[in-house]
Amino acid sequence: MKNVLVISGHTDLNDSVANKTILEELEKSLESKEIRYLDKLYPDFKVDRAKEQELLVKSDIIMFVFPLFWFNAPSIIQRYLEEVFTHGFSHGSTGDKLKGKKVIVSITSGAEESAYIKENNDSKIDDFLIPLKTTCAFTGMKFLGYVFTGGVSYQNRINAEKIEEIKEKAKLHAKKLIDMI
Numbered sequence: 169m170k171n172v173l174v175i176s177g178h179t180d181l182n183d184s185v186a187n188k189t190i191l192e193e194l195e196k197s198l199e200s201k202e203i204r205y206l207d208k209l210y211p212d213f214k215v216d217r218a219k220e221q222e223l224l225v226k227s228d229i230i231m232f233v234f235p236l237f238w239f240n241a242p243s244i245i246q247r248y249l250e251e252v253f254t255h256g257f258s259h260g261s262t263g264d265k266l267k268g269k270k271v272i273v274s275i276t277s278g279a280e281e282s283a284y285i286k287e288n289n290d291s292k293i294d295d296f297l298i299p300l301k302t303t304c305a306f307t308g309m310k311f312l313g314y315v316f317t318g319g320v321s322y323q324n325r326i327n328a329e330k331i332e333e334i335k336e337k338a339k340l341h342a343k344k345l346i347d348m349i
Contacts (some may be wrong), residue, residue, distance in 0.1 A: 170349060172201040173227035177234035177245035179207055185331055186276045186320035186338040187235055193342030194233075198349070202227070206244045213244065215251040224252065225265050229349060230309070232300065233274040235320075239296055249303065258307040267308030272348050273300055274341065275314060278321030312348055317341040 174194055178187040195203060202223055209216075224230065234241050253259070258266045275293065277284070284293040293316050304311040320334045 170200065170228040171226055172198055172229045172231060172349060173223050174198075174201055174203040174231045174233060175245070175248065176203060176205045176207070177232060177242045177248070179237075179242050179244060181205065181207055184235075185334045186317065186341070187233060189335045189338035190233060190274060190276070190342045190345070193339055194231075194345065197342070197346050206248060210244065210247075213247045215248055217251050217254070220248070220252040221254075221257055221265070224269070227269060229270045229272060229312075231272045231274060231345065234276075236275055236277045236296065241300070253303065253307065264308065269309045270312050271300070271304050271309050272312050272345060273297060273314040274345055275316045276320050276338075276341070277316070277318040279318055281316065281318035283318065284316070315341055315344040315348070 174191070176187070176191055178184050181188050181191070191203060191205075194201065204220070204223065206215075232241070232245060234245055237243075240246075253266075254263075256263050275296075281293075293314075297314060301311050303309075317337050317340075320337055
C-alpha cells in the first residue's frame with residue numbers, strides 16, 4: 169500500500185461540512201495514511217519544519233485538501249510550503265527529498281463549478297492550480313491531478329436536507345480522490 173500524506177488546509181474544520189466530510193471519508197478508506205490538520209496543528213502558523221519534512225520523506229503520495237478562498241489556497245497552505253519546502257530539502261543542489269513523489273489536489277468551492285468555466289469567468293479552475301503545478305515541477309514531484317467540487321457554500325446550509333446534499337457531494341468527491349490513488 170502507498171503511504172499517503174494528507175495535508176488539510178481548511179482554516180476551521182469545525183465550521184466545515186464538505187471538507188470535514190471529505191477528510192472523514194479519507195480517514196475511513198485509506199489504510200496507510202497520515203492526515204495533518206494544519207488548522208489544529210498550527211493555529212499560530214508556526215509550522216514544525218522538521219516534523220513535516222520527515223512525514224513528506226516517508227510519503228509516496230501527497231494530497232492537499234482545501235477550499236478555494238478568494239481564488240487561491242488558504243494562507244495556511246502557503247505558509248506550509250514556505251516553511252517546509254526549503255532549499256536543500258525540496259530544491260537546490262542537495263534538495264531532492266521530494267523527487268518522484270506524487271501529488272493530488274482536492275479543492276472545494278462555495279461557488280458552483282460553472283463559475284470556473286472559462287466562458288463564465290476570466291479564469292478556470294486549472295488556472296488556480298498553476299502555483300501548485302509549478303511547485304511540483306520545480307521540486308521533481310509528479311502532479312497526478314485534482315478533484316474539484318463546487319456548490320458547497322456555507323450559504324447552502326439552510327436546512328438538514330441541504331446539508332445532506334453537501335455531504336453526499338463531499339463523499340463522491342472523496343471517492344474520486346481515493347480512485348486516483
